[in-house]
Amino acid sequence: MTDSADNAIGNTFAKLSYLVVDDFENFRLSMRQMLRSCGADKIELVPNASAAIQYCSYNHVDVVLCDYNLGEGKNGQHILEELRHKKLLKRASLFLMVTAETSKEMVMGAREYQPDAYLTKPINRAMLEKRLSALITQRSALLPINREIDRENYPEAISLCLQALPSKPRYKTWLMKTLADLYQQVGDFSHALKIYDDVLAQRDLSWARVGRGKILVANQAYDEAVTTLRDLIAKHPDYMEAYDLLAEALEKQGRPTQAQQVLEKAAEHSPNALMRHKHLATLAASNQDMSTASQAWRQTVTLGTHSIHDSSEHYLALGQSLSDLSEGDTTEEGSAAADEALTILRRMEKRFADQENIKLRSRIVQSRVHAGQGKMNEAQKALESIADELGDAGLMDPEAGLDYAKTLFRLGRENEAKALLTELASRCQDDPALLQKIENLLDEPVGFRQKLRARSLNRDGIKAFESGELDEAVMTFSRALEIVPSHAALNLNLVQVLMKKYQETPGDRDLLNRCQKHLAQLSGLPQQHRQYRRLVSLRKKLEGMMS
Amino acid sequence: MSTRDQTNPANPRESQSIDFSMVLASAVHDMKNSLGMLLNSLDELRQEQASSIGESSRFNTVQYEAERMHNDLVQLLGIYRLGENNLSAHIEEHFVPDFLSEHMARHTPLLDGLGIELAIEADDINGFFDEDLLTGVLNNTINNAIRYTRSRIKLTAIEREGFLVIGVEDDGDGYPENMQHSGTPSFKSLDFKSGSTSLGLFFASSVAQLHSEGDQTGSIRLHNGGSLGGGVFEILLP
Numbered sequence: 107m108t109d110s111a112d113n114a115i116g117n118t119f120a121k122l123s124y125l126v127v128d129d130f131e132n133f134r135l136s137m138r139q140m141l142r143s144c145g146a147d148k149i150e151l152v153p154n155a156s157a158a159i160q161y162c163s164y165n166h167v168d169v170v171l172c173d174y175n176l177g178e179g180k181n182g183q184h185i186l187e188e189l190r191h192k193k194l195l196k197r198a199s200l201f202l203m204v205t206a207e208t209s210k211e212m213v214m215g216a217r218e219y220q221p222d223a224y225l226t227k228p229i230n231r232a233m234l235e236k237r238l239s240a241l242i243t244q245r246s247a248l249l250p251i252n253r254e255i256d257r258e259n260y261p262e263a264i265s266l267c268l269q270a271l272p273s274k275p276r277y278k279t280w281l282m283k284t285l286a287d288l289y290q291q292v293g294d295f296s297h298a299l300k301i302y303d304d305v306l307a308q309r310d311l312s313w314a315r316v317g318r319g320k321i322l323v324a325n326q327a328y329d330e331a332v333t334t335l336r337d338l339i340a341k342h343p344d345y346m347e348a349y350d351l352l353a354e355a356l357e358k359q360g361r362p363t364q365a366q367q368v369l370e371k372a373a374e375h376s377p378n379a380l381m382r383h384k385h386l387a388t389l390a391a392s393n394q395d396m397s398t399a400s401q402a403w404r405q406t407v408t409l410g411t412h413s414i415h416d417s418s419e420h421y422l423a424l425g426q427s428l429s430d431l432s433e434g435d436t437t438e439e440g441s442a443a444a445d446e447a448l449t450i451l452r453r454m455e456k457r458f459a460d461q462e463n464i465k466l467r468s469r470i471v472q473s474r475v476h477a478g479q480g481k482m483n484e485a486q487k488a489l490e491s492i493a494d495e496l497g498d499a500g501l502m503d504p505e506a507g508l509d510y511a512k513t514l515f516r517l518g519r520e521n522e523a524k525a526l527l528t529e530l531a532s533r534c535q536d537d538p539a540l541l542q543k544i545e546n547l548l549d550e551p552v553g554f555r556q557k558l559r560a561r562s563l564n565r566d567g568i569k570a571f572e573s574g575e576l577d578e579a580v581m582t583f584s585r586a587l588e589i590v591p592s593h594a595a596l597n598l599n600l601v602q603v604l605m606k607k608y609q610e611t612p613g614d615r616d617l618l619n620r621c622q623k624h625l626a627q628l629s630g631l632p633q634q635h636r637q638y639r640r641l642v643s644l645r646k647k648l649e650g651m652m653s
Numbered sequence: 654m655s656t657r658d659q660t661n662p663a664n665p666r667e668s669q670s671i672d673f674s675m676v677l678a679s680a681v682h683d684m685k686n687s688l689g690m691l692l693n694s695l696d697e698l699r700q701e702q703a704s705s706i707g708e709s710s711r712f713n714t715v716q717y718e719a720e721r722m723h724n725d726l727v728q729l730l731g732i733y734r735l736g737e738n739n740l741s742a743h744i745e746e747h748f749v750p751d752f753l754s755e756h757m758a759r760h761t762p763l764l765d766g767l768g769i770e771l772a773i774e775a776d777d778i779n780g781f782f783d784e785d786l787l788t789g790v791l792n793n794t795i796n797n798a799i800r801y802t803r804s805r806i807k808l809t810a811i812e813r814e815g816f817l818v819i820g821v822e823d824d825g826d827g828y829p830e831n832m833q834h835s836g837t838p839s840f841k842s843l844d845f846k847s848g849s850t851s852l853g854l855f856f857a858s859s860v861a862q863l864h865s866e867g868d869q870t871g872s873i874r875l876h877n878g879g880s881l882g883g884g885v886f887e888i889l890l891p
Contacts, residue, residue, distance in 0.1 A: 136700075228690075229696075230759065230762055232758035232762070233758040235758070236754055236755045237755055278746065278779065309744075309781060
């Protein structure tokens with residue numbers, strides 16, 4: 107390299123500001139020494155995460171050199187996430203993660219934020235200079251584009267990328283990736299897809315494959331997305347992004363169990379990604395797999411300790427899922443789960459003490475946990491401790507109301523629960539997700555084990571009905587209804603079978619009386635319920651048959 | 654209950670069925686990290702004590718041997734993951750001259766200490782490869798070249814018949830006859846008695862094979878001559 111080029115890069119080093127984060131003073135000093143000898147001047151040294159974040163809140167930093175392992179407390183990834191999440195670090199700024207080789211594997215697979223580069227220890231001056239100058243050169247070459255992205259001026263960023271593609275072949279990969287992302291951001295899927303297809307026509311590159319998968323999912327071409335992603339994972343079992351996307355595609359395809367399996371595998375490969383555990387937990391809970399859900403929530407809570415993504419919701423969800431798991435189970439295992447739930451909820455009350463409703467949400471679940479262990483007095487006491495907040499249920503936050511109704515069912519106060527849910531349904535008419543939850547709770551106000559039992563009986567009943575075994579169907583549906591007597595679809599299924607039977611053996615008035623009884627069971631069904639119209643039409647049909 | 658009862662899970666004899674290769678792998682991991690710290694300190698020591706260490710051959714030996722062990726352990730772990738089917742190539746496009754000059758930088762302090770000249774002769778081309786895996790291969794090859802060269806090492810990169818060819822050349826005596834081949838050493842051919850296990854070559858060739866495109870697969874090639882007249886290691890990537 108000639109002297110003039112050396113000076114030019116020396117000057118670039120001098121213009122930028124640096125932040126070195128490391129818990130070892132020796133390392134900080136030697137890093138500063140190395141940076142200075144590269145020509146850098148504005149260098150700040152900090153020993154830990156909070157000092158780093160504090161510094162970035164009030165100062166502009168161009169290059170962060172951050173050690174991954176900072177001892178107790180937050181690590182380098184936590185800092186990166188917090189800086190990017192709070193937008194304390196511009197996209198145009200560089201974040202370099204300094205790692206020992208081991209931790210690189212631990213860091214990789216984090217879901218949302220990736221550093222601009224990894225520096226692997228041991229680092230010497232020559233290496234640092236080469237690496238940094240390459241990155242800084244790249245940064246200044248791409249700065250105009252990143253600046254527009256920081257300003258969210260995507261169309262301008264797109265046209266800059268297009269201009270740069272022929273003139274800056276060295277950054278081709280970066281430009282193609284960024285361009286495809288930008289097209290997706292602005293909703294131009296066909297252009298994004300074309301980029302990935304062009305890249306893939308040349309060579310089978312994982313990033314383009316995942317990108318293509320993303321577009322396929324966005325275009326609702328789930329089958330094709332699933333095929334291409336499964337294939338990618340078979341070739342690259344350690345490519346984490348593909349798992350997340352595959353799970354999403356499977357979920358949207360209506361295969362939640364398979365989606366859960368995919369995420370379980372991913373969580374095994376890269377155990378440190380909070381958001382992935384959270385996704386897994388939600389999915390497992392909706393699959394009624396409460397032990398997997400509890401384990402995944404537990405991980406989410408633990409990983410949240412130092413993370414910007416930490417939230418009281420994770421604690422609450424863990425408490426709820428342990429409550430489901432322990433309900434009616436007074437064995438050692440069950441009472442251990444109940445104890446854990448209570449501990450987690452108490453910790454939540456302390457950790458998030460300044461949050462509105464936190465006590466209310468906590469005690470509602472605590473009460474249910476006690477009830478599930480047969481400790482009705484304590485369940486009662488837990489509710490009394492929040493009597494004021496519970497006073498006007500009409501004003502209660504809908505999610506809290508829903509959870510309260512669930513507790514009321516467990517305490518045997520069914521009428522209150524139903525009244526509360528009906529009131530909630532009319533108050534939240536425009537919120538389909540919430541209506542769905544209300545519906546589910548009204549249908550199945552029981553523990554998840556009974557839910558699973560009732561659902562499997564329902565499936566058996568439908569099978570029997572379809573193959574014409576009416577008596578078998580009547581028996582199976584009736585058994586399911588013993589578990590969940592207010593289940594709308596189940597009651598209506600049974601009514602339909604009984605009517606069919608009546609048509610085959612007219613004159614058996616008893617069948618019609620039974621129909622009437624089951625329809626009466628649903629008299630309080632809110633109009634918003636998805637089975638409501640079916641109820642009305644069957645009611646009419648029955649009137650016709652009885653007259 | 655008898656402690657010799659085979660069905661007793663607490664039986665000490667049963668605990669011997671632990672996965673020994675797992676234990677080895679984690680021990681290797683640990684050693685590798687220790688060596689990483691050691692290498693870091695050596696680099697710093699060289700800087701701090703530049704005047705007294707200078708061209709001390711003993712210090713160079715310490716650093717060289719530590720580098721060598723470090724590389725061996727990195728390879729060992731790579732091969733372990735290969736055996737577990739847990740190693741795949743994350744192929745991305747890289748600007749080859751940048752990649753090579755970063756490499757050169759890593760070895761600069763030791764090479765300066767040893768008085769070996771390292772040069773790069775690379776075309777301005779982009780290549781498709783897994784950066785980390787190739788780093789492992791090159792570290793090892795350069796280390797090997799340091800051992801056998803007289804005074805010069807050269808890193809080269811060209812495109813030949815659709816393959817990216819990265820070469821490491823030296824001006825030493827070259828590879829012995831029986832090592833000069835372009836095939837793939839199989840794991841069985843590793844000879845643990847001769848002292849030279851060719852583990853490095855096995856690793857390099859495995860990494861080359863992880864790089865495939867269509868029906869083309871990467872490979873390695875060893876021969877003598879080149880522009881420096883010594884050994885030439887080449888890795889060919891599609």
